[in-house]
Amino acid sequence: MGxxxxxxxxxxxxxxxxxxxxxxxDLFNDLKSRFLSFKKNKYMGNLEHFQNLAQVQLPKxxxxxxxxxxxxxxxxxxxxPGEAFMIRNVANLVTPFENGPTETNAALExxxxxxxxxxILVIGHSCCGGIRALMSMQDDASGSLxxxxxxxxxxxxxKTETAASGLDFDQQCRHxxxxxLNHSLLNLLTYPWIExxxxxxxxxxxGGYYDFxxxxxxxxxxxxxxxxxxxxxxxxxxxxMVWC
Amino acid sequence: xxxxxxxxxxAELNKLLSEKADLGGVAAAxxxxxxxxxxxxxxxxINSDERIRTGFTQFKKEKFEKNPDLFGKLAxxxxxxxxxxxxxxxxxxxxxxxxxxPGEAFVVRNIASMIPPYDQTKYSGTGAAIEYAVVxxxxxxIMVIGHSCCGGIKGLMSIPDDGTTSSEFIESxxxxxxxxxxxxxxxxxxxxxSELCTNCExxxVNVSLGNLLTYPFVRxxxAKKTLALKGAHYDFVNGSFDLWDLDLKISPLPL
Numbered sequence: 001m002g003x004x005x006x007x008x009x010x011x012x013x014x015x016x017x018x019x020x021x022x023x024x025x026d027l028f029n030d031l032k033s034r035f036l037s038f039k040k041n042k043y044m045g046n047l048e049h050f051q052n053l054a055q056v057q058l059p060k061x062x063x064x065x066x067x068x069x070x071x072x073x074x075x076x077x078x079x080x081p082g083e084a085f086m087i088r089n090v091a092n093l094v095t096p097f098e099n100g101p102t103e104t105n106a107a108l109e110x111x112x113x114x115x116x117x118x119x120i121l122v123i124g125h126s127c128c129g130g131i132r133a134l135m136s137m138q139d140d141a142s143g144s145l146x147x148x149x150x151x152x153x154x155x156x157x158x159k160t161e162t163a164a165s166g167l168d169f170d171q172q173c174r175h176x177x178x179x180x181l182n183h184s185l186l187n188l189l190t191y192p193w194i195e196x197x198x199x200x201x202x203x204x205x206x207g208g209y210y211d212f213x214x215x216x217x218x219x220x221x222x223x224x225x226x227x228x229x230x231x232x233x234x235x236x237x238x239x240x241m242v243w244c
Numbered sequence: 245x246x247x248x249x250x251x252x253x254x255a256e257l258n259k260l261l262s263e264k265a266d267l268g269g270v271a272a273a274x275x276x277x278x279x280x281x282x283x284x285x286x287x288x289x290i291n292s293d294e295r296i297r298t299g300f301t302q303f304k305k306e307k308f309e310k311n312p313d314l315f316g317k318l319a320x321x322x323x324x325x326x327x328x329x330x331x332x333x334x335x336x337x338x339x340x341x342x343x344x345x346p347g348e349a350f351v352v353r354n355i356a357s358m359i360p361p362y363d364q365t366k367y368s369g370t371g372a373a374i375e376y377a378v379v380x381x382x383x384x385x386i387m388v389i390g391h392s393c394c395g396g397i398k399g400l401m402s403i404p405d406d407g408t409t410s411s412e413f414i415e416s417x418x419x420x421x422x423x424x425x426x427x428x429x430x431x432x433x434x435x436x437x438s439e440l441c442t443n444c445e446x447x448x449v450n451v452s453l454g455n456l457l458t459y460p461f462v463r464x465x466x467a468k469k470t471l472a473l474k475g476a477h478y479d480f481v482n483g484s485f486d487l488w489d490l491d492l493k494i495s496p497l498p499l
Contacts, residue, residue: 024472027385028487031476034342035485042340043483054393054481055276059334060290067373069324070346074339075307078299085334088353090372103354103369106417107332110355110395113411119292127319129376146380148364149372204292213319215308217300219293239293243300 042081050081059085062111064104064184065123066092066130070212073123077217085111091130092122094184095152097191105191112203113193120188123208124181131177135160135169156180181207182235185222198224207237216244307346318347326350327377329357329388329452336391341478341485350377356396356445357388358420359452362459367417371459378461378471385472386462388452390445392479397445400425401437420455421448446486449475453490 043050061084063073073079073086087107095102111117124131134150134157142148156179164175185207189195197203205222223238230236261268308315326349330338338344338351352373359374360367377383390397399411400418409415424447428440435443453473456462465471477486 024489027472027474031342031387031474031487032485034344037343038341039483043480050480050483053335057334061292061295067350067352067377069322069344069348069350070318072337072339072344072346072351074337075346076300076303077296078302079334079337081335081337081340083334086332086337086353088351089369090376093369101367101413101416103358103360103367103417106413107353107355109411109413111332114395118290121292121296129380130372133376143364145364145368145371145375148368206292206296208296212315215304215315217296219296221293241293241297243297243304 053082057082057085057115059083059111059115060118061085062108062115062117062120063087063123064089064092064094064120066090066125066128068125068128071123071125071210073121076210085115085117089149090146091128091134091150091153091180092124092184093130093150093152093180094122094187096187099152108188108191108194112191112197116202118202119204119206120194121206121208122181122184122188123210124177125210126174126177126213128173128177131180132173134180135173135176153180153183156183178209181209186233186235189222189224198222199228214244216242218242314345314347322347322350322381324348324350324377324381325384327374327381327383327386328352329354329359329386331355331357331389331391331394331396333391333394335480336389336478338389341389350381350383355414355417356394356400356421356448357390357452358396358417358448359388359455360420361455367420374456374459375461378459378465382470384470385474386456387474387476388449388456389476389478390449391477392442392445392481394441394445397421397448398441400448401428401441401444421451424448424451446475446477449477450490 059082061079063079063084064087065071065073067088067090073084085107087104089104094104094108097105130146130150131153133146134153137147137151153176156176160172160176160179164172167175185205188205189198194203198205207220209218218241220237220240223236226236226238257271261271324347326344328338328344328349328351330336330351330353332353332355338349350373352370354370359370362371396414396418399414400421403409403415403419421444424444427447428443432440453475456473457466462471466473473490475488475490479485
């Protein structure tokens, strides 16, 4: 390459660096204005409330929701600062106690035994990428971290394929979204300190399903008493409601 | 202590404070906390169904129905530019603190917003979220946000030197950020436990950012400059937000 070609490349490199710097600068400015907007509109307007919250949090809800950008419970259910202790993971999964430590059960332990929340709400949703990955998996062993995690919902997939075999793939995924959610509710009861509080009526377990295509929210509550009196391990629910 | 009256308990506290006046500040903070807890305990229990119903119908009316274009697009697909790690703490939801709207940020929330190093099986939930966000959703930024008064960090800093733990899962989880605890304790200049915790809250974010680079797909994207990593700390006591870059110089090794 002759001298003129070298100069051109040098100029291109400089331009790239400037663009990156601009991008970084824009991002910082964007995040700064987002925080200042929160501070002005929420924090300063409720200063005493935020100062009390700074001392202690006493949320009544523990919410387990998917990380999907469309389903944040603070948006769709309007939870305000202090109301809900939240776990967000891929496909809002709760693994059973016997599977060992996960990021989810560490947070569960804190919420139930230290914060002593009164409600656990697990929220599933439509078009869940994690559930789709579960339904699409070819075999258990794979290099994908995503599949290593969602395989925990295997039993929900098996049940779906039996119950919904006549439906198309999208409909099966939708069925599995709810099936997996119900499995997670049952898995919550495998934690002794959760079952103890539920049996004493100090803790309620709810399932919720958010459909963002038709914008509806369905909710149901685990009926522990009925499960015990009927002597069943299968999920029994009560207080089922739909809002649309 | 069982059956001790309120007056007896207060008298004992006053005696202690007269002997150790420097404990006054700590006592005041704890009494304020106790007062808040007792007032909440006495308050009417909420009807959870009613709370969910009100929240959802308000969202549907004020947001969903007023933004049909946005929600129509989101029903088809999501393309968030951010992957955000935030603590599960009820006071620090990024949708409030950074005003994230539906579609903007894929969010993971766990105790103390920690990221464990790459592992195929242990704590695979974190890896699954990072892989989904980086490889499938192709986010452009990963932001890890720590915060003030973090119970998880306090728990980490409270684990005794002999390593004895009393919880089933919590302490094993928070020990992911042991390197942050070691650094903070080594650098200490006689600060209080509370100040050490604040330092650890920020240092733990850096440990998590470092752990992010153990995920091959993160390393690749950062090297290609299609992905930026950011650390942050939200202080809800003072109402401030710190944001920083890690200075990462990734260069291919000569073969």
